[in-house]
Amino acid sequence: MTIYFDNAATTSVSKTALDAMIPALTENYGNPSSLHALGQTSNQALDEARRTVAECLGAQPNEIYFTSGGSEADNWAITQLAEQGKKKGKNHLITTTFEHHAVLHTVKRLEKNGFEVTYLDVHEDGIVRPEELAAAIRPETALVTIMYANNEIGTIQPIEELAKVCHEKGVLFHTDAVQAVGHLPINVKEQGIDLLSLSGHKFHGPKGVGALYCRRGVRLTNFIEGGAQERNRRAGTENLPGICGMAAALKEAVDHLEENTRKVTAMRDKLIEGIRTIPCSRINGSLEHRLPGNVNACFEGIEGESLLLRLDLMGICASSGSACTSGSLDPSHVLLAIGLPKEIAHGSLRLSLDEVNTMEEVDYTLEQLPKILETLRDMSPVWEQMKKEGRC
Numbered sequence: 001m002t003i004y005f006d007n008a009a010t011t012s013v014s015k016t017a018l019d020a021m022i023p024a025l026t027e028n029y030g031n032p033s034s035l036h037a038l039g040q041t042s043n044q045a046l047d048e049a050r051r052t053v054a055e056c057l058g059a060q061p062n063e064i065y066f067t068s069g070g071s072e073a074d075n076w077a078i079t080q081l082a083e084q085g086k087k088k089g090k091n092h093l094i095t096t097t098f099e100h101h102a103v104l105h106t107v108k109r110l111e112k113n114g115f116e117v118t119y120l121d122v123h124e125d126g127i128v129r130p131e132e133l134a135a136a137i138r139p140e141t142a143l144v145t146i147m148y149a150n151n152e153i154g155t156i157q158p159i160e161e162l163a164k165v166c167h168e169k170g171v172l173f174h175t176d177a178v179q180a181v182g183h184l185p186i187n188v189k190e191q192g193i194d195l196l197s198l199s200g201h202k203f204h205g206p207k208g209v210g211a212l213y214c215r216r217g218v219r220l221t222n223f224i225e226g227g228a229q230e231r232n233r234r235a236g237t238e239n240l241p242g243i244c245g246m247a248a249a250l251k252e253a254v255d256h257l258e259e260n261t262r263k264v265t266a267m268r269d270k271l272i273e274g275i276r277t278i279p280c281s282r283i284n285g286s287l288e289h290r291l292p293g294n295v296n297a298c299f300e301g302i303e304g305e306s307l308l309l310r311l312d313l314m315g316i317c318a319s320s321g322s323a324c325t326s327g328s329l330d331p332s333h334v335l336l337a338i339g340l341p342k343e344i345a346h347g348s349l350r351l352s353l354d355e356v357n358t359m360e361e362v363d364y365t366l367e368q369l370p371k372i373l374e375t376l377r378d379m380s381p382v383w384e385q386m387k388k389e390g391r392c
């Protein structure tokens with residue numbers, strides 16, 4: 001038995017997405033830029049996928065640029081708008097302390113190259129305060145980039161308010177919405193989002209494909225030089241199978257958003273309730289403003305890594321936080337950002353669920369988890385010490 005509770009790292013490709021990819025991998029192999037009939041068939045498929053993605057976001061097709069994934073979309077939006085700002089004497093950026101590394105490392109590189117960066121606090125609940133954003137904006141602020149929902153603790157930001165603050169001060173607002181798209185209702189126009197990054201493999205599309213939404217009127221400079229693809233902004237023959245798969249997966253997710261949310265939220269809440277009965281445990285991040293499928297907990301006296309290995313032995317695929325930082329021994333920057341001490345942040349567990357999971361899987365996990373924790377704590381000198389001191 002395999003229980004897959006690592007949907008924030010990546011998801012399985014849905015049947016709908018796969019079916020949409022097959023023609024582009026087989027008979028419709030033409031290059032969308034070719035003038036012959038086969039090329040034009042591909043070009044039509046590309047147009048249709050772009051229309052679908054645009055509709056799902058409340059955007060126009062000519063505001064969608066396909067990329068190789070969420071990381072590229074983040075890099076593109078941030079570096080290009082920062083560079084444009086610099087030309088106008090704007091050398092200040094605003095982000096938060098708990099962004100995905102695709103944003104944080106991009107911003108860090110710009111910081112090395114002369115930009116000043118303000119990292120907004122996300123508080124204990126994992127939520128940015130709009131008034132603190134307002135106070136941080138300066139006349140020389142080129143861009144604000146704040147993630148829609150966090151990939152480790154699942155907390156959802158007040159996006160409309162943040163965008164409004166930016167617009168009142170004439171600053172552009174980008175959001176890494178990779179965890180939100182396909183999981184939360186999004187309308188870029190109503191929410192006032194200028195730029196948004198998304199990635200196909202976080203909502204049952206294929207890996208290696210994503211998109212950047214850029215509002216009309218915002219100048220987006222080229223990211224990859226070469227051919228005229230993506231309206232001259234991003235060269236390279238389009239990943240048509242990936243793009244078609246992603247568009248189909250997104251439409252499916254958006255069409256079923258309400259029922260999926262209901263189902264996933266019920267499973268999440270049951271897990272959270274069960275975990276809360278385990279001694280010396282805590283749930284990280286706001287319970288109220290949280291992705292339907294995110295559970296993130298810390299258990300004192302244990303190492304997250306050993307917990308993951310034991311869960312894996314019982315057939316449960318989980319994560320200690322971000323897939324990108326696993327393998328390193330540093331505690332999660334997200335958990336440190338919400339103020340957890342290092343020793344507690346080490347004992348973290350992320351279970352990320354979605355609509356392909358079942359309540360039986362939740363029940364099984366709630367049976368196994370306390371047993372595993374007990375075994376691990378019995379072997380832990382730290383736990384022994386905590387008990388002696390009466391801390392647990």
Ligand SMILES: *Cc1c(COP(=O)(O)O)cnc(C)c1O
Nearest residue numbers: 069070071100102151178179199
């Ligand atoms: C997964 C993820 C990314 C990276 O997307 P890729 O398509 O894997 O490059 C960026 N930001 C967040 C919040 C993510 O969860």
